[in-house]
Every structure is written in C-alpha cells, then in structure tokens.
Amino acid sequence: xxxxxxxxxxxxxxxxxxxxxxxxxxxxxxxxxxxxxxxxxxxxxxxxxxxxxxxxxxxxxxxxxxxxxxxxxxxxxxxxxxxxxxxxxxxxxxxxxxxxxxxxxxxxxxxxxxxxxxxxxxxxxxxxxxxxx
Ligand code: AMP
Numbered sequence: 779x780x781x782x783x784x785x786x787x788x789x790x791x792x793x794x795x796x797x798x799x800x801x802x803x804x805x806x807x808x809x810x811x812x813x814x815x816x817x818x819x820x821x822x823x824x825x826x827x828x829x830x831x832x833x834x835x836x837x838x839x840x841x842x843x844x845x846x847x848x849x850x851x852x853x854x855x856x857x858x859x860x861x862x863x864x865x866x867x868x869x870x871x872x873x874x875x876x877x878x879x880x881x882x883x884x885x886x887x888x889x890x891x892x893x894x895x896x897x898x899x900x901x902x903x904x905x906x907x908x909x910x911x
Contacts, residue, residue, distance in 0.1 A: 795845040795894060803839050803895035817868050821860050824868050833903025834874045838865045844896040847885040865900050874902035882910070 798804075806813045806825065813825035816836055827835040838861045844850050850858055862881065869875040879902035884891040 792848070794849045797843040797845045797849075798894060799843065801893055801895045803837075803893055803897060804843065807839070807841060816872070817864060819864070821857055822864055824864060827899070832880075832901040834869075834872060834879070834901070836868060836872075836900050838868070838898040838900065840896055845894040846891065847883050847896060850896065861898050865898050869900055869902060872902075877902070878906070880906045880910075 802811065805811045807823060813823075815823065815825045817824035821842070822838055822840050824836055824838045827837055840854075840857055840861060842854070842857060844854060865881055866875065869879045879900055882899040882901065883897070884899075
C-alpha cells in the first residue's frame with residue numbers, strides 16, 4: 779500500500795510483552811504484599827508509591843493484567859479512561875488537585891518503567907518542571 783508523506787522508515791510493531799504475574803503489583807493485587815490503598819473498585823486499585831518522588835505520589839493500576847501501555851488493546855479503551863478518571867478523583871479527594879498535579883505513564887524500560895504491570899503515576903505537592911527528565 780502506498781503511503782503519502784511518509785518521511786521515516788516505519789518500524790514493525792513490537793509484539794505485546796508477555797505478562798509476568800510475579801511482578802510486584804500483581805503480588806499487591808493478590809494480597810501477597812501490603813500497600814497503602816487509597817481507592818479500590820472492580821477495575822482498579824490505587825495505592826501510595828513506596829518510594830515517593832513528590833509529597834503526594836500514588837499509583838493507579840488496572841486489575842486486568844496489562845504489562846505496558848502499548849500492550850493495551852482497543853478492548854481496554856474504557857479501562858484506560860477509567861484509570862485517568864480515578865487518578866483525578868483521588869487527587870481531588872486528597873486535596874491536591876487544585877494546586878496542580880502530574881500524571882505519568884512510563885512505557886518500557888527506556889522510559890523508566892521498572893514494574894511491568896501498567897500503572898499511572900500521580901505526582902503532586904511540589905513544583906513540576908517541564909520538560910520532565
Ligand atoms: P515505574 O518506574 O514507572 O515502573 O514505576 C514503578 C513504581 O513502583 C516506582 O515509583 C516504585 O517506587 C513503585 N513501587 C515499587 N514497589 C512498590 C511497592 N511494593 N509498593 C508501592 N510502590 C512500589
């Protein structure tokens with residue numbers, strides 16, 4: 779198929795990463811290790827980051843196993859939206875929304891992802907720099 783205006787060589791899509799259920803967030807979801815839970819519903823769990831990089835730092839994770847953002851599929855669209863809505867709601871509930879907060883998803887080791895269960899970071903309580911490091 780001819781593609782117009784293509785100025786770069788397209789890479790083949792990377793295969794979905796096989797989900798390894800021994801990761802630390804899967805263990806939290808199974809109740810094998812503790813977490814400071816802020817919110818739970820049928821689709822996600824929210825808990826404080828164990829090594830916070832801001833005065834408020836929590837993680838929103840789906841209960842559904844997805845390794846990276848790029849491994850989500852169109853079937854996960856509503857779930858991804860839910861994670862963001864919950865991120866905002868918990869920020870509001872904690873009283874940190876009005877002063878501004880940052881939402882981060884690290885996709886892949888090159889972006890700093892260390893836990894291969896999809897998670898949304900929410901950072902608040904300090905000035906945020908742009909561009910991020
Ligand atoms: P990332 O580098 O984007 O994969 O983020 C993983 C985050 O998980 C880091 O900010 C860690 O501090 C955090 N983390 C790792 N283990 C735990 C744990 N047991 N409870 C809460 N947060 C954790």
